[in-house]
Amino acid sequence: MFLYLKLPRYHLSYQLGGHEYYPDFYAHETELNWLNGEFPLTMDTIRGMVIDRCDLPKEYDVNTYKFFQGMPTKLLKDGDTIDLGGRVITALHTPGHSPGHLCFWESQRGHLFTGDLVYKDTLFAYYPSTDPQAYLSSLEKIAALPVEKVFPAHHSLDIQPEILIRMRDALRQLKVDGSLHHGSGIFDYGDWAIWL
Secondary structure, three states, X not given: OOOEEEEOOEEEEOOOOOHHHOOOOEEEHHHHHHHOOOOOOOHHHHHHHHHHHOOOOOOOOHHHOOOOOOOOXXXXXXXXXXXXXXXXXXXXXXXXXXXXXXXXXXXXXXXXXXXXOOOOEEEEOOOOOOOHHHHHHHHHHHHOOOOOEEEEOOOOOOOOOHHHHHHHHHHHHHHHOOOOOOOOOEEEOOOEEEEO
């Protein structure tokens, strides 16, 4: 359900699942309350999301899914860099999907790891843990980058950088129309949609 940038010594988290499997993980400071038990969704809601959004093996019991609690090894801020020994990754604070959502930008290669901010299919932005206005601001930020390749969290790696512009422009129009808020519905743009 969640995407992680798995690199030799680091676990750069986009969300809160799977942390227990890594000795080190980094997160944005606005996720600390979630990591300490204050997540705004119930466990039943989260398990429902796992069932709805994931292609689970038949033998998997969703009732065993648990929400990780713990402290990150390091807190990342917007613009922090991580040197991986010949590869430098920049953390970009991109709230909208969650308050502490991070994208990771490798400028040398033009690679953008978008996590749950950008992917094909329906973006779920109707939960109380999301912020549609912040979503647009984050799309403004990443659409300005000279991206060569997008690595999303979900569905397909067959995704072109131009989708960043299309998503930004669609959310700009939703804002102009007065629809960029929770409860306004599902807006379908062909290869992607947003549920507000």
